[in-house]
Amino acid sequence: MSKDTEQLRDELKSLADTLEEVLNSSGEKSKEEVEKVRAKAERMLKQSRVRVTETSEAVLRQTKEAACKADNYVHENPWAGIGIGAAAGLVLGMLLARR
Numbered sequence: 748m749s750k751d752t753e754q755l756r757d758e759l760k761s762l763a764d765t766l767e768e769v770l771n772s773s774g775e776k777s778k779e780e781v782e783k784v785r786a787k788a789e790r791m792l793k794q795s796r797v798r799v800t801e802t803s804e805a806v807l808r809q810t811k812e813a814a815c816k817a818d819n820y821v822h823e824n825p826w827a828g829i830g831i832g833a834a835a836g837l838v839l840g841m842l843l844a845r846r
Contacts, residue, residue: 765788769785
């Protein structure tokens with residue numbers, strides 16, 4: 748997942764750089780050059796949308812798998828689940844009481 752996140756971050760940074768180039772160079776370049784940069788920005792935007800969709804689907808799938816595993820663990824070990832919940836509640840209560 749980390750590799751996908753890094754790739755997505757790089758693509759979004761590249762997209763932002765290209766869009767910035769379009770905005771900054773519109774007065775300096777010829778119409779043909781601006782159209783080329785604009786087309787590149789549009790292509791990168793489409794690719795980024797696809798990657799965001801793929802990454803969000805992967806995150807959703809992993810979240811569902813983790814929730815299913817947690818649910819199975821609690822069903823198989825109910826007392827451990829109660830203990831973990833009680834410990835988490837105790838720690839949270841202590842942290843909130845300090846305020």
